[in-house]
Amino acid sequence: MDSVLSNILDAEDTDYGSNTYHEITTPAADDDDDNEPIGNDEDTEDEEDEGPDSDRWRHRTAILRTQLKPEQLLPIVTQTLDLWKSLGIDLPLFLLALTLLRSVELPTILRNWYAPPRTAKKGSRGMSARGTIDDFCTSLTRKRINADIARSLPLFSSPTEDVSTKALVKIQYNDLIEETKSAAPFMWSLLSEMAYSKKQRERNNTKCPDLMILNMISQAQYSRSQRRGKLQKLHALYLKASGTSARAFDLVHMLGICMSHKWACDAYETLADEKMREAQLAVQRPGWIISHDNVNLPMRAFSQRLHNQNHFISGTATTIWILPKSAYQLPTDANQDLNSHRILHSSEIFDLSRVICPNNIVLERIEAQNIQHVLRFLVDSPQFEKYGHKDHPDLKPPPSVEALPLGTKSKVQQFILKTCEIEEASYDGTEKVMAEIFRQLQLDTEVEQKQTGTERIIPWLGDQLTASRLRGLFRFHAEDLNSFERLDYMLPVFGWFHLLMALGNSLHAQYYGTSAGVGGLRHAFDLLGRKGLANQSTKGPFWHHLDEALHHICEAHFRACWLQEGNVRSIEELLSLAPATLRTMATTIVRQYASRQPIEEMAARDTESQDQQLRQQIMWNADVLVYIELRDAIRSGDVGRMEDITPTLLLRFAGGGNSNYTIELLEMMQGMYKEWPPAIV
Template sequence: MSLPPSSPPPPTDVEDNEFDDETLTIDSDSEDGIKTPTGKKLWTHGQLVYADGSDPGVIWTDPITGDTPTHNHIIREKSTRKQLQTIASKHLPQPVTKAQHITLSMKGLSRHGINTYDVMDHIFNPKNKQGFFRYHGFFNRAGNLTNILNHFASRRNPESVRDELDAWAMKHVRSMMRKEARDITASGMLQSIKQPLNASTVLDFDLAHVFQVLKERTACVTTYILTGITKSRRRENDEEDREEVSDRDRRTQLVTASVILSCLGEYSIKNNFHKRIMGLYLYSTGSQRQQISVLSHVGITESYSNLIAKDTRSKSTREKDAVQERDSSTVAGESATQNGATVTTSADPTTKASLAPARVSGPRPGTLRQLSTSCRGVTRSVTSVGLYGTVWDNINMNYVNAEQIIGRHTTQENGTCATVWPLHKATAQDMELKSLVDSFDKAGPLTIDHILHTNQEASFFRKCLIYTILRIILQYGGEGFHKFADDLAQTAPKSPECIDLHQTPLYTLPAMDIDESTIVGNAEVDEAIVKELGIREHWWFAKWWRLICGDQLSVARLQSLASLRAGKEGGYSGFGWLVLMTGLFHVKIADMHGMFTAHWGKNNAGSNPGCLAFHNTQLHRLPISPTSLPTFRTCRDLVFTSLYARVLHCLLLVSGKASLEDYLKEDIDWTVLHGHACQIFDTYANSKTVEDLRNNRSEGVSKGDMIYENALLFMRDALISREFSDAIKAGDSGRVVLVLKTWALSFRANGRTKYAHEMLILIHNLSVVWPPAVKAIVLNNWLLNPTGRPNSWVEVDLVQEHFNFWIKSYYKAHGSNASWEWLGMIAPCVPVLRHLANMMKGALGVDVGTKHAPPNLTNDIEVLMKSLKENGVYQLDTNRKPLEDDDAPVVDTITTGLTSLTQTTSNPIDEYNRTFVRLQRRRRMTPVVGNPSTQAESSTQTTADEMIVETASSEGQQQPTTAEVDDNLPEEVHESDSDPDDLEDDVDYGEDDLEEEEDPTLERNSAKDVSMDMDNDWEGEEGLDIELLMLG
């Protein structure tokens, strides 16, 4: 007998075997087919028996007999069988079937008193050694444990169950976090006692890098947990879909890292490296003791007392610890190259910790003092090779007491700060002193041809000034001129002496309580620097020359010192090794002072609409007194703003247009614009026109136009000043020299006589005295680039002025700590503190208040252009009313200066040459004391007595003494403004020389006066760094 396809399987139970198969027959021959026991047709029954379909048909069972418990037991067993048959008929997946079997199995286990806990404990308790079942039955499949824990945490379970699970989870996570904290502490990556606190470790500290290290290696659990309270689920999902990290995510990472570091600091007080870094950052931004103390109580920074703690170790202990730190720095990879002077260490905190030195004994000095000691050590390593330059300048410290009494009153103390930097493109062969001495001994005299431009230089200088006009037009003419930016860049002038782009490391030295305004003071400053750097013991010290830069007063003092000791002292004390370089920033200040002296005009002078005084009134700026000029930046901004307006006004004159908008309406090309710039220079900056007008006016007052003449001279002088600033920013020493040659003439006419004399010395050195190697080193190193970016060069003395400002304004101590000892400690840290502040501001995203876009001069220029047009300043009018008697015409400083050098009875060039020849003779003398190795090897060397005889014979006089030879030193030597106490006993100076004082100069009282970016107003995208509130 065969069953239909939908028939159930043969019964297996005993009860099913009792079923009578004969009760249902299938007659294949019957017409109706299947018959039922009643004899009726199958289709008349209410349910189909074996019809094909999802319905299984009739479930054949026996009648239920017995008492009630038996009934219930039978019902449950039948229900289970029915459930299994239903599942099997629907072909459900195997796990469901397993679940049913597990249920039956658990019921069987429960009959023997075995519950679920017993089974799980037997399997998962390692003591029972059921590893095979644990792994192959549970752990071999990822996600099993997670699913079980999710079941435990389900809300369908009782609350007590969930509470117990949460308590266990929190306890377990706490143990994991504690293990991570223990491991981080043991690694020493956050312990300042296990890694040196120096410039490299301070500047390498990066919260973003710390976060990645914590997240990926050392504090994975802690970082992951903090993610749950710093990011919403939606934000976390969006972050997974996004490839780049958003600013908000970076900020979240910094917050997470900061929280973890603060907690680690509480876990162990040894984890304090980040606190020390934050303390340095807060101090670098000018934070006072109150703010630092408050933040230290919430674990963000160290205490102020720890920040400034003094070094209480004994001298022997300090020396021992210094040796250990120096050795550890060498192991950690800290090295200084000759020209790069870059400090290199591993950026991985764990690597630093593994290379960290052993803990030194005794109490340690504060963070600032440790950093200062480290910076001084790096500076010594940089200068140990001998290829470095030095600049110094005076620093005036005012200590104000609000309530003055005897013994406690307001004082001003004068000291000196210095900075060194590695020389660019300098070799040991270039530094040989012998070649310098030989070249000095054979040098010829200075001539007027050395000062005047050659035809080639004049043509190139004209190109530079025309380029300056074009830059002004493109920068301030409006957006319509920006289309010529590429053409302007292609026509930028560049001399062969342009410095290669590189970054200049700067190393400040401890401040010195030495007044460098005297001759002896400058000698003491250099001796202090030599002692600080420890270079006297190096083999090259007596064989190489050294480069020193300073302002005019410092250079003049050193020149006097070298002249006074020539022929008397040799070796180091003779200062014959000296190569002096005048600071170009102070030269720029002198030029701006001379501009005001020549072009200021008369206050409230309505009859002179082209002078600076008139323009200052038109711009509604504060009144200026010519006898008490404002700061350098104020004067500079007024001169350049007036220049910009004049250039744009003259552009309209040469083009015949009424406004810049009309000029831009025409489709002009670069050739037309360049032609207009040339026409502006040839017409409105032409001193020959001024000379012709003034020659004609000598025949009659009505023949000239004083206002027009003054305007032409201002245009020429202001363009030269702007060209000097542009040449410095471009690092083009060749262009700088061309301007200095021009100023050698103009300084003599506008009252800057001392700087005029310095220009003669500098030009003579560059042209004749210095050998080619020394000249190349000077031209490659009188401009520095602290950032390494194009158009970011600055003068050497500006760098020192910049550091002096921050020392005086932000880093000086208050109260009992206000001393030169404190300044000596903090000065070496200034570059590191500035870089740290800049780095942290960028990392924290709080770079606000230190930079702003260049000032919008549109309205100022429009006002001045309107004034120039209404008054016809650049339109020749021979019938114009002459200036008032007390408002003299502007002096043509270049022509007047040239006349004073060539046509006067006391020619300054001849006087300079006589002085130079006399100095050459004195240097040939065998010194009385000191090492004579610096003398030139020449057959003309003489002793002091022979020199005296030679001088007397040449002058037809009796033989003078050595003191009388000193008396005959030229005026240039004596104009160094010395006090009687500063002079050597055997030198007698005239009374007039002692009374000579330093030339007045423009003051630098604020950050914008010494900003390194003051001339970057050309670059709108860079911004202007005025650094008023924070370091930049």
């Protein structure tokens, strides 16, 4: 007994956090009942403020403990027990009446009750209260979890009818994480300890389990009531948009991560109807564009029957682009002006000198952009990461030519119409697609058709085949009875993204070469380990991989030009050069290694003195810069730069045997320079 009491006095204090026991008696959330009180503290004991009296008693206990020797403790305990016996109480009754909430000794007392101390290899451990304390802690944990569930309930509440774009876009994971940490601190701490060990916290610098913990709490809320499925709704719509199969959907729904597949289909229909109504209102004002393209959908049947078989759908996907008012300022008679202009100038041919001999201002702008690209290949390299003059005016890009306005007031709205099961490759299919688009937009009535034919101008975009079909229909209907049937409202234009893909394929066809040859794309693909780029394809990720490879090969060529021009062995040796010197070197690189002039000068020499490999590399540099410039101009929205390189694109497609895009570029230039009035151009 003496040794046990000695160990009690000598035991080290353990930091158990707050010494205050605060009992939470918030009612637990009942299943499927979202009306339970939130943060109800009626039965919760008010936490008293700690004052100077508390500190005085703690100090007094500490002094008595230092003055008490272990051998004096047993007689005192014996006398105390005898006194209790004479008074008619025992230890449990005494502890029941005694309040130790403010005592600094309380954690040690509880620890000793849970696991009574003993001298090493001496004596037996006394009877503990482990089972009772475990039951009490379990009960208290349940109460605190239920209290956190009740407080955090509004964060995950989502009524059944609350399926709208406005409600869904308000959900922000980072904000929800912070709000849940505040509303359910105990449960968050508990789950965090479960999901992330101490070693992980010390070892990992980037991994954060907050999103997993948030979803754990969300699943618990959803398990209690389906009306608490805010995140589940968001996840269900994402999985549906990603094309997740119904079987996989059902599994994820069973795990409580998302809503059911049926709910997702119904919600999609609700959101589609909401957006369709917005689109129908948006097209009532001028300034919108239509683009559509073919789409292939494989439809799978898990349980096949005679009436339910796997099948393949060839359909058409359509997008409506609503331009901002600042980008579309046409007069009210623009439709009549367009048709009058067509009648007067459609038989005239635009000046071909724009293509063959561009003016010097355009050539200077193109050269300035090429110099900027060559500079960026150097400055954006890893070796120039610590270059201190990146913001110098000499490294700034040239001014834009005719950039589209940016900002919230210039935001373009996008509406995706319902996919129609109509194949658009034929003229008949294209006409049916047009009729379906007008039907979905509720522009198929006689009144709307009259307004479309006489007042509206609709640019109609698509790939080369779509633009060709639309232009053919425009010719076929030229003698119809009214302006709507004659398609007087339509401006068929090809999509520049498809032209960019065609330009990349043209470079691929010209410079592919062989594995043994030096300088060809095939040789570079083999060195880089790029697979799947041998044969051109319009399906799959071919263009994405080709675009990436063209950029990497282009950067390598021009960084080699920097080494050659700087007469150095590594890029790091150029770090000491001033920005003005770098711009001068970039200008020399463009004029000597990426233009037509050195090729013409080399062609004037004798055949034996010509360096064919250098000639090939200069041709590649000049041609790939056109691709880089078009890509950058499209991304930055500078239509002036796109117009500047249009003659170069026309000559490339004409020389490369691509008659389709040669015709498309000629048609666009004919419209810009002859058939379209200045207000539309």
